Amino acid sequence: MASYLRTWLPTLSTQQSNSRTTEEEGSPTTPTNPTLTIEEPDADDDFPPAFPAIGSAQRISSTPAPSSTHLILQSTLMPPPPLPAPRIPGPPAPSSGSSLMPPPTTTRPPTQATKSKKREKVVLAPGHSPLDWAALKTSGADLRGGATSLARIPPSVLRTHNKRDDAWAAFSGKVYNITPYLAFHPGGEKELMRIAGRDGTKLFALTHAWVNVDFMLDACLVGFLVPEPSS
């Protein structure tokens, strides 16, 4: 069968002969014309061609499969694993990164210094949500307490507007009538009244610097804070 195939596949025959020559390092005895080299079927001759072909790029690039002897050889060369450290009974290492113990900060009760000041949750009256304030602002209602023009307001004048029904406060040089906003303030009326009649820039920035006071109270602007006139 192999001889028959070789007659039809001369290239295969040539390849086989060549590969055998390379493997056996023998002298090349194969004639150049494969059609003339019809050999008798031989049991020893029935071997498949080398795959990948000898000298092919595939064979060169592929690494040889590790044989069992190769593995054994490698393992004998490997150093033995380190012995575990002997366990010494005693107190656990303090705040070791690998320890499974919880950090002492979570096991110790909080001291007075670590306790934060509790913020009281303010419940706004119905109809006093931030959306309601936005609607009131754009409604055209008088939120300036009767002021028709923007005034120059010294600290002495500002101080007189410190009542619940007449409260002004200054923020970054601008004076606002905060009275209509008191009931809408998410932080509560009490907190907002702390700056009634004075400059609240610092306290405002400390509490919530992210709030845009100029936008929220633009309809409440009554004037600008100016230095006290010299007498």
Ligand code: HEM
């Ligand atoms: C007129 C100026 C002010 C405006 C327009 C204003 C506006 C606001 C707004 C919009 C919030 C909600 C912020 C948020 O949820 O992120 C808020 C919360 C708050 N404000 Fe003001 N605020 C003013 C002045 C003040 C002042 C002077 C204080 C006094 C300390 C204060 C104390 C608070 C507090 C404690 C909260 C938190 C409320 C909470 O967590 O529920 N605010 N304010």
